[in-house]
Amino acid sequence: MSNIQAGTGAVAAVPDLSPVPAIELDGVVKEYLARGETVQAVKGVSLGVAAGEFFSLLGPSGCGKTTTMRMIAGFEDPTRGVVRLHGRDVTDVPPNKRDVNMVFQSYALFPHMSVWENVAFGLRRKKVQDAEIRRRVGAMLEIVDLTGREKRRPREMSGGQQQRVALARALVNEPRALLLDEPLGALDLKLRQAMQLELKRIQREVGITFVYVTHDQGEALTMSDRIAVMNDGLVEQLAAPREIYERPATAFVAGFIGTSNLLSGTVERVVDGTAVLPLAGYGRILAADAACEAGATITVTVRPEKITISTEEPTGDVSAVRGTVSEVVYLGTSNSYAVGLPDGAEVTVYQQNAHDSSTTAERGDSVWLSWQPHHSYAIGS
Amino acid sequence: MKRLTPYLLILPGGLWLVVFLVVPLIFMVSVSTQQGDVVNGFVQTFHIANYTDALGQYRTQFLRSAVYGLVGTVLAILLAYPVAYWIAFRGGARKSTYLLLVLLPFFVSFVLRTVSWKFLLADDGIVFEPLKSAGLLPADFHVLQTTTAVIGGLVYNYLPFMILPIYVALERVDPSVVEAAQDLYASRVAAFARIVLPLSLPGVFAGVLMTFVPMTSDYVNAAILGGPDNTMIGNIIQTEYLVNQDYPVGAALSFTLMAALLVGIFGYARALGTQNVLEAAAR
Numbered sequence: 001m002s003n004i005q006a007g008t009g010a011v012a013a014v015p016d017l018s019p020v021p022a023i024e025l026d027g028v029v030k031e032y033l034a035r036g037e038t039v040q041a042v043k044g045v046s047l048g049v050a051a052g053e054f055f056s057l058l059g060p061s062g063c064g065k066t067t068t069m070r071m072i073a074g075f076e077d078p079t080r081g082v083v084r085l086h087g088r089d090v091t092d093v094p095p096n097k098r099d100v101n102m103v104f105q106s107y108a109l110f111p112h113m114s115v116w117e118n119v120a121f122g123l124r125r126k127k128v129q130d131a132e133i134r135r136r137v138g139a140m141l142e143i144v145d146l147t148g149r150e151k152r153r154p155r156e157m158s159g160g161q162q163q164r165v166a167l168a169r170a171l172v173n174e175p176r177a178l179l180l181d182e183p184l185g186a187l188d189l190k191l192r193q194a195m196q197l198e199l200k201r202i203q204r205e206v207g208i209t210f211v212y213v214t215h216d217q218g219e220a221l222t223m224s225d226r227i228a229v230m231n232d233g234l235v236e237q238l239a240a241p242r243e244i245y246e247r248p249a250t251a252f253v254a255g256f257i258g259t260s261n262l263l264s265g266t267v268e269r270v271v272d273g274t275a276v277l278p279l280a281g282y283g284r285i286l287a288a289d290a291a292c293e294a295g296a297t298i299t300v301t302v303r304p305e306k307i308t309i310s311t312e313e314p315t316g317d318v319s320a321v322r323g324t325v326s327e328v329v330y331l332g333t334s335n336s337y338a339v340g341l342p343d344g345a346e347v348t349v350y351q352q353n354a355h356d357s358s359t360t361a362e363r364g365d366s367v368w369l370s371w372q373p374h375h376s377y378a379i380g381s
Numbered sequence: 382m383k384r385l386t387p388y389l390l391i392l393p394g395g396l397w398l399v400v401f402l403v404v405p406l407i408f409m410v411s412v413s414t415q416q417g418d419v420v421n422g423f424v425q426t427f428h429i430a431n432y433t434d435a436l437g438q439y440r441t442q443f444l445r446s447a448v449y450g451l452v453g454t455v456l457a458i459l460l461a462y463p464v465a466y467w468i469a470f471r472g473g474a475r476k477s478t479y480l481l482l483v484l485l486p487f488f489v490s491f492v493l494r495t496v497s498w499k500f501l502l503a504d505d506g507i508v509f510e511p512l513k514s515a516g517l518l519p520a521d522f523h524v525l526q527t528t529t530a531v532i533g534g535l536v537y538n539y540l541p542f543m544i545l546p547i548y549v550a551l552e553r554v555d556p557s558v559v560e561a562a563q564d565l566y567a568s569r570v571a572a573f574a575r576i577v578l579p580l581s582l583p584g585v586f587a588g589v590l591m592t593f594v595p596m597t598s599d600y601v602n603a604a605i606l607g608g609p610d611n612t613m614i615g616n617i618i619q620t621e622y623l624v625n626q627d628y629p630v631g632a633a634l635s636f637t638l639m640a641a642l643l644v645g646i647f648g649y650a651r652a653l654g655t656q657n658v659l660e661a662a663a664r
Contacts, residue, residue, distance in 0.1 A: 075560055095563045108561035112579050121575075122565035169565070 020087040021048035022177050022209040023055075023072055023100075028081030030067050041067040043233035044081070049177070049211060051086075054203055056212045056220040059230035060256065068230070069179050069213045074098045085176055096125075101170035102179040105186070107162045109154035115141070115165050116150035122173040140172040143202060160191045167202065177209040184219065196223055217257045221245060229253050245303075247377050254301040254379060261307075261347045263321075263376075264299045267292050274317075274373050282342045283321040283368075287376035298378045304350040306375040309337060309361055314370035321369045323347060325361045337361060339369060413632035423628060431633040439617050439634065443641070446614040449528075450597030453535040454543075457592050458585060460536065461543035465584070466577075468544075469551035480548070483541050491538060495605045498534055499525065502606070526608030534602035539595060543588040550584025551577070586653060594642055614638055 030042040042064040049055045057065040070076040071083055074095035083091050090098055101122065110118050119140060123133045141147050144164040154162055163183060170178055183199075184192045200223055203210050214220050220227050221241040228238040229252075237249035248254035251262060265277030265285055275290035275298070287300050302319075314320045326346070327338035337349040347369060361367050413431055417423035436443070468479045486494060501508055502524045512518045524530050554577055562572035600615030607613075614634065621631035 073564060075564075095560070096566045096568055102561070102564045104557045104561055106555065106557055108555060108557040110558060110562070110576060121562070121567075125566035125571065169561075173565070 021084075022051040022053070022086060023049040023211065024082075024084040024087075025068070025072070026082040026084070028068070028071060028078045028083065030064070030071060030076060031079040040233055042071070042078075045230075045233075045235055046081075047228055047235060047238055049209060051209055052207055054200070054210045054212065054223055054225045056214060056224040056227045057230055058214055058217060058220040058227050058256075060215055063230040064233040065213045065215075065230045066181060069102075069181055069211060072177070072211065073100060073102045073179050099176045100179055101173055101175040102181065103166045103170050103183045105181045105183065107154075107166040107183075107186075109162060109165055109169070111154055113153075114150060115146060115152050115154070115157070118154065118165055119169045119172050121169065126173070136172055140168045143171075143205060144168045159187050160195065163187065163195060164198075167199075171202070171206055171208065174206075175208065177211060180210060180212045182214055183212075184214075184216075192219075199223065221257070229256065231256070248301055248379055251299065251301075251379055259304050259348050261302045261304065262299055262379075263302065263345065263347075264297060266297045267294050269294050275378070279321060279341075279343070282323070283319075285319045285321065285376055286317060286373035287319075287378050288373040290376075290378040292378065300376040300378050302347075302371055302376055304336070304348040305334075307347070307349045307369050307371045309339070309349050309351055310368050310370065311361070311365070313368050318370045318372060319376055321347070323367060323369060325363055325365045325367055328361065328363055339367060409632045409635065412628050413636055415629045417629075419626040419628075428629070431629045432637060435630050435633045436637055439614060442612055442614045442617050443638070445612070446597050446638075447641075447645075449532055449535060449603075449613060450593050453532050453539070453596045454589055454593045456532070456536045457540055457543040458588065461540055461547055461588065462581075462585070465544050465547035465551055469548055469554075470556070480545075483544050486541065492601055492605075495534055495538065495601055498530075498537065499605050502530060525606060526611070528607075528611060530606040531603050531611045531613075534606045535596045535599060538599075538602065539592040542591040542595075546587035546591065547581060547584040550581040550587075554580045582653075586650075589649070590646065594646070597642060598638055 025045050025047050028042060028045045029040065032039045032041055045068055057068055059065045067076060071078050074090070074093060078091060082089055085099060110121065113121070116137060119137045120133050123136060141150065144167055146161065146164055146168065149157070149161070154165065157165065166183070184195050187195060196219060212220070212223065224241055226238065226240055227244050229236045229244060231252050237244055237253045244253060245257055248257060248260065254260040254262065263285060265279060267275045267290070268278050269276050270290070270293065273289055275287045275292055277285040277287065277298070279285065285300060287298070290298060292298050321341060323339040323341045325337055326340045329336040334353055335351045337351065339347045339349060341347060349369060411425060412423065414425065414427045414429060415423040416426045416428050464483070468476055472479050500506060503509070504523045504525065505513070509518060509522065513520055513522065559572050559576055562576045563569070567575060598615050600613060600619050603611050603613040603616050618631050618634045621627045621634060
């Protein structure tokens, strides 16, 4: 289940790649009628989730990620398109007949039932034998570390514990896939980070496909095998976390995942696959693997931590841009600089506080920014 | 001052209750064991027989009131639940409009509404007369002065008191909890039976309290819609006070009714498990 990556530009390694995806969406569209107008919440999503994969749907609120998940669960009927689970068309199958389970954002625990009854609910509906129910519920409560709290009511438990009950209640049915709708959204930061690791551990232990909906890019990057970044009802990019971060496919992805600098220029020439973009009087950008020809205007993205800030003009085959420091923010382990370019653009630079002397630039200083050609990544519009 | 604030807040209401409920109650307890008449005055003789005499004489009306109250309450649950469910889960943006419609009858006096029922249900009134002349109903068909009319009137008049608490309980059911049940392989029927219904029981419980007690002690519906065979204990108490002016018997009957209702309600709460019900309601 490990996600093997070999440096920048590695192709996403999909774990346990079986010929039939656990979940398959084929041209799925969801339209609503709101005040007499048709609104498209999902505008045509096609993707496959491999068995055993930790798959995230990431995007801002209103991007269609929750609707997409609800169509997998069966709570929404797609207007067009097909939903398949392990190759079987389930588009018209109601949720109670689908072999996927969901962890709700609000947990949606049954308030009038004990923890044990909550977890046993699904098995009971499936008419599993009593002895088997006892065994499986007991084993699942052990996995989520709630043994001894079987008789508690949900409201007598902390948020983190309720979260684990919700997880156990879904996982105990051994579904083909587990759908999680922003399950950590209601927890505070510390607990959220602990639960991220916990979720990852549990997923490894049970080996079930996870589909994780979140708007938190950090969460998605930490936990996922692959991420589908959604915006405005469409998937902008579907790739492994490193690929999404290092090589964002669109300006939206670059902006949504972490901080990113977008710089535009016209390609003067291409030397050994590296495009050279001179900037009128204040330097040049080198972009490796830009796949473009001389004369084209392209936009490249550079991550703030890839940029080096210095007072002297850099030498060698690097991107080198001159600007003026407009802001310095001390962040503890690093400094964040905002550097204004002559064309009005602003570049964010993170510099580690590795040495005492590294904080050389001050507000108003004229500085040089430099970075390796392979850190300039050309994106589609 | 800060510590006194809560007590100051309950002071006006508390005084009101003491003056207008507790004092008259004590006064009535005293009256219920007196003897005499209105002209010569009543004298306290601790005549406990007032109770046994009244109970013996009006046993039928007591029983009838209990039966009417029970049947009316059950009918009210059956009618109110679907309405409350529909408003809570299908009402959408118009919920408050529908609730207003439920409450709309309260804008007209209770007695006036019951009288208009009498007008509607009259033997040759606007509903039955055309049906009779068309030969759809036998000529001697009638509803007024029957048990049906009285229970019908009771259910009609107290229905909103059943709808509202059930609505409040259903409104508090998180729709995602119902979805979770369906996600965990429960059919729509199973999700209702195992999740929605148990979670709405506190509302039904409150509704029963709010309808059974006033239905059982009601006298307006029996007086307007019923006949001589439909007299309820409320009518008897009214007659004893206002017609016979036998205050001790009226008071004795009132206290017997009150005691019977309290015992009934406590028995009901116990059987249903007040602990669970109150706990669920306090959620």
